[in-house]
Amino acid sequence: MKYLVLLVLLFSAALGRAQPASQTVRGTVLDADSKSPLPGATVLIVGAPLGDGIATDQHGHFRFARVPLGRISLKLLCLGYQERLVANVVVNAGQEVVLELSLQELATQLNEVVVSAAPDRRNAQNEMVLLSARSISVEETKRYAGGVNDPALILSSFAGVTNSAAGSNEVIVRGNSPKYVQWRLEGTEMTNPNHFADQNAVGGGVSALNNNLLATSDFYTGAFAPEYGDVLSGVYDVKLRKGNNERFQSILGVGLMGTDVTVEGPLAKGYEGSYLANYRYSTIGLLSNLGLVELEGAAPTFQDGAFKVFLPAKRLGTFSLFGLGGRSGIRLDNINPGTWQLPTNETTDATIRRDYAKASYLLNAGLSHTLPLHPNGYLNTTVSFSGNGIEEDMFESDVHKRYDDRGTWLRDSLSNKQVNYQSRLDNRSYRAATTYNHKLNAKNRIQVGTKYAYLHFAYRQGLAKNGVSLVDFDEGMGTLRNFVSWKHRLNDRVTVVAGVHNMNVLYNRKSTLEPRLALNWFPTERSTVSAGYGLHSTMESVHNYFAKVKQAYGSYTEPNQDLDLLKAHHFVAGYEYQLTRNLRVKLEGYYQHLYNLPVENLPTSSYATLNEGVIPRYVALVNQGTGRNYGAELTLERHFDRNYYFLLNTSLYQSTYQALDGRQRHTAYADNYLVNLLAGKEFSGLGRKDNQTLSLNAKVFLGGGKRYVPLLRGANGQVAVDPARQQFWDAAKAYDQQLDDIYQVVVSASYKWNKRQTTHELFLNIDNVTNNRSRLSEYYDADKPNATGYQQQFGLFPNLMYRIYL
Structure with a gap:
């Protein structure tokens, strides 16, 4: 309660202050390739008098001391560099604006080509990435409806990306399994950053990432640059911003999803850390916990935290400590597959009650060091730890129905409660990586890197009721990855990135050599043509390597320890045209050929691990x-300009696979189409002091129905399962069918007002406003019509949040 009183006092004190007229905007301008500071670059506020421009100092720093509140655009100029326009920088009363910007050196003499300033085209922050990529700004994570200030959820707003529609944070990219997405924090791999995730790292309902700490991050969907390995689907490279090194700032937030506090400031006066x-x-x-509410039947809790400490050390370069961690737990009583995806066979039985408890943790921490070796080259070294663990218990009780003398049901009584399923999973990874970056000249840049990881796994999982052990191992694996990448700019219109990636699994001596090539061509000032190819590989989820498989004579073996890497050829081609200064259209096509996929070693089986979801299946596998x-x-x-924006994208796609049964099938993620429409309008200058802003945003999503494995049915279409023999699913028809198409409408509103040295924001997001409940999959339930129950789309869900920026 004392925290609530403190928050009210802060709120009341802030309302009593007068509105400031301005805020500080400052930052650093760097060379895009060498990351060296650019002294003498000119920074202009668009619309301000020409003489108000500022030149960066010897360290590349610039500062505007009194900038009006609202939105501004900055224009960057430097002799020998391409001009750049940085649009929609939000200036609030409560927080200084601290930016890190870069300029690309011209590859040709100034009199050979005229390059005018254009707004950022959402290109990747990584200059070695030329296609199938998008940068995601912090402002977008706050503005887009459906993102709920969640940096993971926002990904499903972009072309080629969707999720399960069941309320989880799965990231399904171009028909690939979400377990093949790679999450990165500050350039190094991290765990799935979602609370309540499963052992395949495909689920999770709440992200531990918080956009109060984020810088602009990159998301890649295919034909990855040479530095990215051990990934088939997509890469989300999350960056943390630096804290304010001149003054203390804080953000307090209270919302339905979470109550949080963010603090930042200098480590010492006069020190840039x-x-x-x-x-x-x-x-x-x-x-x-405070005893203000009492929850029965479902009690989800979570907590998380993140940090970054920036430590410049002059001649020794710069050090950065960073971390992200969280814990979560949930208890669900009298559960059924329609309310939660169970980790065991998805069926119901009226004579059995199931209760479920789950606890999990995630932890990522690292130390990064950047050492300038000379003006055009630097060495980046990172050591990191990541870990996550899951504890699951499924309890079963016998249900006895009690009736009176007339046969009227009175109540159910429970007996013989026991653990039916138990899982204890712990993953720990220790990584070290070093990359040398060298800018040879304006046309050429090279990267050479190596990455070593030691992965340790401790798994115990089994059906306690039957005494069946599914996995039981405590093992370590080492991987070594190497890459070389070369960026060559033929001129200011044509850029090529070429390289090779080498992946080695030291445990079973599997390795690959993966060529990569990408091309960007600007035939005109408004158009871009891109093309690329890459060979990519990844390891399968570790539990498949050590699965215990029962043999015909009753003993158990572990036949999968020699599994090879999954591999895929990625081909991408695209065209982008800038219709106006703020309006662009982009078309991108792709083809991915996957091979070496693990499938069940049975000629009649349709099972492949790429369809594996929450429920693991332990069988003998071969890479065929x-x-x-x-x-x-x-x-x-x-792009946002003149107080409004919109984003319309559509994807038509197919995703198929073939197991040992020889039949070409849809994968579990072949939804076939998706459409996103996002739009928003901002009304600024409201209130008597023109210090208030209202933002309205909406999102409409349309998508194909989810693929599923149907229940066994007879010729008449009626369910024909055999519970006694545990025969429920018609594997011969796996993923042939879809249920309902999915649609969702999301609306959000933000009301912001500036006071003296503080900014207040009230935010409301409502997911699935129409409460559409499309069917996603089916399960056996004898008490439902035709003994069929359905898992459904997540329903209407509001999230209200109040924040104060101090």
Whole structure:
């Protein structure tokens, strides 16, 4: 309660202050390739008098001391460099704006080509990435409806990306399994950053990432640059911003999803080092702990935190400590597959009650060091740890129905409660990586890197009721990855990135050599043509390597320890045209040929691990499966300008695979089409002092129905399962069918007002406003019509949040 009183006092004090007229905007300008500071670059505020421009100092720093509140655009100029326009920088009363910007050196003499300033085209921050990529700004994560200030959820707003529609944070990219997405934090691999995730790292309902700490991050969907390995699907490279190194700042937030605090500031007066930290606790869990609410039947709780400490050391370069961690738990009583995806066979039985408890943790921490070796070269070294663990218990009780003398049901009584399923999983990874970056000249840049990881796994999982052990191992694996990448700019219109990636699994001596090639061509000032190819590989989920498989004579073996790497050829081609200064259209097509896929070693089986979801299946596997993903993505986007924006994208795609049964099938992720329409309008200058802003945003999503494995049915279409023999599913018809198409409408509103040295924001997001409940999959339930129950789309869900920026 004392924290609530403190928050009210802060709120009341802030309302009593007068509105400031301005805020500080400052930052650093760097060379895009060498990351060296650019002294003498000119920074202009668009619309301000020409003489108001500022030149960067010897360290590349610039500062505007009194900038009006609202939105501004910055224009960057430097002799021998391409001009750049940085649009929609938000200036609030409560927080200084601290930017890190870069300029690309011209590859040709100034009199050979005229390059005018244009707004950022959402290109990747990584200059070695030329296609199938998008940068995601912090402002977008706050503005887009459906993102709920969640940096993971926002990905499903982009072309080629969708999720399960069941309320989880799965990231399904171009028909690939979400377990093949690679999450990165500050350039190094991290765990799935979602609370309540499963052992395949495909689920999770709440992200531990918090956009109060984020910088602009990159998301890649195919034909990855040479530095990215051990990934088939997509890469989300999350960056943390530096804290303010001149003054203390904080953000307090209270919302239905969580209550959090963010603090940042200088480490010492006159020192450029800084700290940034955030902590959040689930609001419902906090209220429960304080005794203000009592939860029965479902009690989800979570907490998470993240930090970054920036430590410049002059001649020794710069050091950076960073981390992200969280814990979560949930208890579900009288559960059925329609309310939660069970980790065991998805069926129901009226004579059995199931209760479920789950606890999990995630932890990522690292130390990064950047050492300038000379003006055009630097060495980046990172050591990191990542870990996550899951504890699951499924309890079963016999249900006895009690009736009176007339046969009227009175109540159910329970007996013989026991653990039916138990899982204890722990993953720990220790990584070290070093990359040398060298800018040879304006046309050429090279990268050479090596990455070593030691992965340790401790798994115990089994059906306690039957005494069946599914996995039981405590093992370590080492991987070594190497890459070389060369960026060559033929001129200011044509850029090529070529290289090779080498992946080695030291445990079973599997390795690959993966060529990569990408091309960007600007035939005109408004158009871009891109093309690329890459061979990619990844390891399968570790539990498949050590699965215990029962043999015909009753003993158990582990036949999968020699599994090879999954591999895929990625081909991408695209065209982008800038219709106006703020309006662009982009068309991108792709083809992915997957091979070496693990499939069940049985000629009649349709099972492949790429369809594996929450429920693991432990069988003997061989690398003889193949697959194809292909499609086209069209995007029409108007960047935020004159107080409005919109984003329309559509994707048509197919995803198929073939197991040992020889039949070409749809994968579990072959939804076939998706459409996103996002739009928003901002009304600024409201209130008597023109210090208030209202933002309205909406999202409409349309998508194909989810693929599923149907129940066994007879010739008459009626369910014909055999519970006694545990025969429920018709594997011969796996993923042939789809249920309902999916649609969802999301609306959000933000009301912001500036006071003296503080900014207040009230935010409301409502997911699935129409409460559409499309069917996603089916399960056996004898008490339902035709003994069929359905898992459904996540329903209407509001999220209200209040934040104060100090």
